[in-house]
Amino acid sequence: MPENPSKIQIATFNANSIRTRLDQILGWMSATQADVLCVQETKVQDSDFPQEAFQEAGLHVAFSGQKSHAGVAIISRTPPEDVLCGLDDDGPPDCPRLLRARIQGINVISAYVPQGRSIDHEMFAYKLAWLGRLRALLERHHTTADDLILCGDLNVAPEPIDIHDPKANAEHVDFHPSVREAYAHMCAWGLVDVFRLHHADVPDQYSYYDYRVRNAVDRGVGWRIDHLLATPGLAARSTRAWIDLDARRAERPSDHTFVVAEFDL
């Protein structure tokens, strides 16, 4: 059942292995009022997905993955409807990177946008195309009047404020002008950055801290690349949004942490 019948909380989390992070995710769902949690980098094929653990916790879970890399899931307190994976165009569906469902009347997408490796790598061209294909999917199936939220590790820091050192990372695959442009074009379909809506001009708000950077959280060496992007009507009903840094400071954490938004239903 929903935690609060007049509100809905929707969150996103790159788990970096859902099996390694299983107890943390179950504990987080138990301790918070989140109704929907979109997960990325589950790193597990569907036949090995730990769905019983969620069922025993009274949660629903839809998933689409593969061995070792990528993989997405949507955890919810109420049953998901019309669950579909992948980009449904003429290209590769890429099911381990995209899962959508309708939950409590809201169209929810869990996306793990390709990282891109380096700006001269073919995977970076694939990333740019992927963002365009995702916009096309939205255009095919929805209008901006729908209640829709795109959640996930979108692997883009949209603005200089979203990265600890924009100058040093000007050529990075998550911040290069070409990827920010592709991301902006996707958002221009009609998506509002719900976190930034509630924290305009606030720096040092990051969802990802590289394991390799020592004391990254304390030093603020992070990136805001995990996003909750809502259609205008849904975004207008958002009441607050936050990043749960405690989970990044916990024992054996993911390198990403939870981003959450609350909406009036």
Place this chain on the structure above:
DNA sequence: ATGGTAGTAGAACTA
């Protein structure tokens, strides 16, 4: 921060 760490693997790869 041009090195570093974590996860899946069971050696390199991806991030």
